[in-house]
Amino acid sequence: MGNYHGVYMAGGILLVECRGCNKRTAFTKETLPKIHQGNMDEVHTEKFRCSRCKETGVRLYAIGDMDEAKMWLAGDPLRNAKQGQFIVMPLYWIVHETDAGNRVYIREDRLPFYACIRGVIDGSLTGKFIEAHALDDKMARKIGKRARNKMMSLDDGAKLLDRIER
Numbered sequence: 001m002g003n004y005h006g007v008y009m010a011g012g013i014l015l016v017e018c019r020g021c022n023k024r025t026a027f028t029k030e031t032l033p034k035i036h037q038g039n040m041d042e043v044h045t046e047k048f049r050c051s052r053c054k055e056t057g058v059r060l061y062a063i064g065d066m067d068e069a070k071m072w073l074a075g076d077p078l079r080n081a082k083q084g085q086f087i088v089m090p091l092y093w094i095v096h097e098t099d100a101g102n103r104v105y106i107r108e109d110r111l112p113f114y115a116c117i118r119g120v121i122d123g124s125l126t127g128k129f130i131e132a133h134a135l136d137d138k139m140a141r142k143i144g145k146r147a148r149n150k151m152m153s154l155d156d157g158a159k160l161l162d163r164i165e166r
C-alpha cells in the first residue's frame with residue numbers, strides 16, 4: 001500500500017486532506033487516471049498543492065466506499081479505520097551504533113520499530129539501536145529513494161539534510 005495500485009485495490013478512491021487548512025478533496029480513477037491497476041508509482045511522490053492555502057503537505061487515505069467519501073468531504077471523520085487506510089507512512093531517521101561508528105538509516109514505516117525490524121530482516125540495517133525520530137513531511141518528501149533503506153555516516157546524513165533545507 002502506498003502506490004496507485006494500492007489505491008485501486010482499496011476501492012479506487014484517494015482522499016487528500018491539506019495539512020495547512022484541512023481542505024478535503026476526493027479523487028477517483030475518473031479524476032485521477034493514475035489510479036489504475038498495476039501502477040506502482042508511489043502516491044507520496046505526487047506534488048499535491050492546496051488550491052486554497054498553497055500548502056503542499058497532505059494526509060492521504062485510500063477507501064472504496066463513495067458514500068463514506070462524501071461524508072468525509074462534508075466534514076465527518078473516517079468512520080472505519082480499516083476503510084480509511086492511511087497510506088503515507090512517516091519516514092524515520094534512525095541512528096545505529098556499528099563497528100564503524102554511529103550510522104544513519106532512513107526508512108519509511110508505520111512505527112520506528114517496524115522500520116528497524118524490516119531493515120534488519122532485509123540486511124540493510126546492522127548494529128545497535130541508538131535513537132529514531134520521524135522526519136517532518138516536507139523534508140520526507142524530498143528524500144529520494146536512493147537515500148533510503150541504507151546506512152550512511154552521520155556526516156553524509158547531515159549533508160543530505162543540508163541540501164534539502166536549502
Ligand SMILES: [Zn+2]
Nearest residue numbers: 018021050053
Ligand atoms: Zn490548504
